[in-house]
Amino acid sequence: MKTIRPVKIKRKYTRSSPGSVLYQCGETIVLCTASIEDTVPPWLVGKGKGWVTAEYNMLPHSTHQRKRRDRDGKVDGRTTEIQRLIGRSLRAVVDLQKLGERMVTVDCDVLQADGGTRTASITGGFIALADALYPEFRKTASAEHPLRDSVAAISVGVVEGKPVLDLDYEQDFAASVDMNVVMTGQGRFVEIQGTGEEATFDEDELSAMIKLAKTGIKLLTEQQMQALGKQWPL
Numbered sequence: 109m110k111t112i113r114p115v116k117i118k119r120k121y122t123r124s125s126p127g128s129v130l131y132q133c134g135e136t137i138v139l140c141t142a143s144i145e146d147t148v149p150p151w152l153v154g155k156g157k158g159w160v161t162a163e164y165n166m167l168p169h170s171t172h173q174r175k176r177r178d179r180d181g182k183v184d185g186r187t188t189e190i191q192r193l194i195g196r197s198l199r200a201v202v203d204l205q206k207l208g209e210r211m212v213t214v215d216c217d218v219l220q221a222d223g224g225t226r227t228a229s230i231t232g233g234f235i236a237l238a239d240a241l242y243p244e245f246r247k248t249a250s251a252e253h254p255l256r257d258s259v260a261a262i263s264v265g266v267v268e269g270k271p272v273l274d275l276d277y278e279q280d281f282a283a284s285v286d287m288n289v290v291m292t293g294q295g296r297f298v299e300i301q302g303t304g305e306e307a308t309f310d311e312d313e314l315s316a317m318i319k320l321a322k323t324g325i326k327l328l329t330e331q332q333m334q335a336l337g338k339q340w341p342l
Contacts, residue, residue, distance in 0.1 A: 112262065112274045112324050117232070117335040119239060127214075127240030129335075131232025134276055135222035140232040142214045142240035149211070158207030158254070160237070162194035164229055166218040190226045193299065197230045197259050197290045198237055200298045207254040212240060223277040227261035227288055231328050234259050235335055242339045258293035258332055258340075262324040264317040266309060271316040273324050285309045289321035293329040 113134030121130040127142030148159050164187055168174045178187070194216060202212075214237055216229035238255060245253050263275045265283035272279055280286060287302035302314070309317075333340055 110273055110320065110323065112327050113276065115328070115331050117235065117331060119235065119335060125236075125240070126243060127236035127238070129232050129236045129239070131228055131235070133224060133228045133231070133274070135220060136224050136228050136276075137218070137220040138225060138228045138232050139217045139219055140214060140229065140236040141217075142212055142233070142236040144240055144244065145211045145213070146209070147211055148209050152209070156209060157204045158202075158210040158212070159204065160195060160199045160202050160207075160212045160214070162191050162198060162214045162216060162229075162233060164190045164194060164216045164218075164226070166221060166225065170218045170221045170225075190229070193226060193288075193290075193301075194229050194233055197261060197298050198233060200290075201234070201255060201257040201259045201292055202237075203254045203256055206252060210244075212237060221277070223275050223280045224263045227263050227290075230259065230261040230290060231332065235332055238336055238340065246339075257296075258329055259290065259298060260293070260325050260328040260332060261288060261290040262321055262328060263288050264321045264324070266307075266313055266317070271313065271320050273320040285313065285317070287317055287321070289318070289325065291322065291325040293332075295322065295325075 116132040118130040122128040125141040129140045131138050214233040218225045264287050265272050265275050266285040267279050267283050284307035285304050290298040
């Protein structure tokens with residue numbers, strides 16, 4: 109498959125968050141909200157820099173079998189790894205010095221999962237981040253805006269010996285190789301996570317997957333820019 113699943117983006121989905129996006133990719137649906145606080149983590153106090161972090165959660169019936177809620181601050185290893193990935197991806201396109209001593213938290217809640225929840229969270233989370241920052245920096249020159257670029261993510265893999273773009277759950281389950289690729293709108297890589305599922309892959313297969321991912325990221329970036337319209341500062 110050489111195209112992405114249908115994408116639907118609904119901004120300003122909730123009233124209480126400055127950045128709120130319902131992001132749908134195929135049958136995967138994620139609610140991304142962003143909030144800004146005039147504070148930073150203790151290690152950044154007084155340094156004139158901001159911070160961007162993320163939290164990720166799958167709601168109990170985002171999958172067919174009910175998923176237990178996290179309780180008492182206990183977060184499983186998968187959730188922690190995904191939260192860190194989302195945070196790293198968003199920080200990659202933010203000038204923390206220009207952000208000032210503010211902390212932006214992007215919450216990504218999976219309402220329905222059909223593969224690619226982490227990549228959808230990054231792609232939708234960026235739109236929520238841009239919306240949250242807009243009121244604070246709308247009169248700021250683009251050169252001084254904390255957003256330096258956009259960021260999006262997509263999955264690729266090898267299914268039945270063929271490279272596939274934007275895997276749904278069934279394709280992900282059947283894939284012999286699974287990879288998540290995070291890139292900026294300008295085409296620079298942020299992160300590549302690739303794993304052979306009881307299999308290996310060669311350089312040609314890697315090149316084919318990267319090429320597919322770049323195609324997908326370009327399409328997702330166009331969707332992001334179209335959704336943001338004049339609120340995209342760059």
